[in-house]
Amino acid sequence: MQQQIEIKIKFGERKVVEFWESVLNYVMVYKAKRYLQENYSSRAIEPRETQMKVSEISRINSHKNEGELISQHGLRKPKYIFRVHTGFKWNKYNRTHYDNKHPPKIVKGYSFVIYYPDFVGRTPQYSIENDSGSSESCLIRFFAGPPYEDVAFEIMNKEWDLSWKSGFRCTFWGGILRLNFFFKQFSYRR
The missing domain is CATH 1.10.287 (Helix Hairpins)
Structure with missing residues (x-):
């Protein structure tokens, strides 16, 4: 050929x-x-790429929320890794009300890695939905279609920084959807 x-x-x-x-x-x-x-x-001896995939899969299997859960409709719940990026914000208010023993911890952003190994079709998508219980939080829902269920997470309801320099990434390659973002940082001025 x-x-x-x-x-x-x-x-x-x-x-x-x-x-x-x-x-x-x-x-x-x-x-x-x-x-x-x-x-x-x-x-x-395995190629480096294969070793990396095996280590990612073993990390996923150790996560407490995972498993091949099959619902009443015959759909599987995809495996995922969900990470919260936290940090400290030492502005003028926080310096007067917090100390080193009790720092002002804030959520800076999130990382999602969702595995769709048997996925065939168009690229999985995500959407942001309002949480009816609170204005401070919202839901991020990932959907790919059969044979996978939708997966939703509760996150902070803040404005995202969508610039590449600040760490925003959204890729789908090899059956793995990766979404990484941080919130915009606003400085207080009088």
Whole structure:
């Protein structure tokens, strides 16, 4: 197949050359993976990327809220990691009312890593919904569709800093949705 594609690209038989070049790249990657599987599958050494994925999965399995939960509709709850970024804010008010033993701890942002290993379809999405109980908190809901249930988390209702420099990231690659954001920091001035 590789030789046929190379001949067609060389003689210009195919009108969309970029497409066939990308197909050729996939064929070469596939051949390399097959070669590694056939020749090195019995060795204990794994590529760095595989080791990282295994460590991420083991971290997920240790999380208390996880598991392959199946609901009445036959949908599975995706595995996830949810992290709260906290810090201290030593403004003038907090310096007079707090000390080093009892610091003014605040929520600075959140990180979400949600695993959709069997997902086929369009990119999973998230939405922000008002929490009826409080104006200080809201819900962030992640939805991907079958075979996964929606997952929702309660977060602080503050304005996000969507700049790349401040740490905002939203990516979906390899069945893993990552969302990382921090809140805007406003300084008090008279």
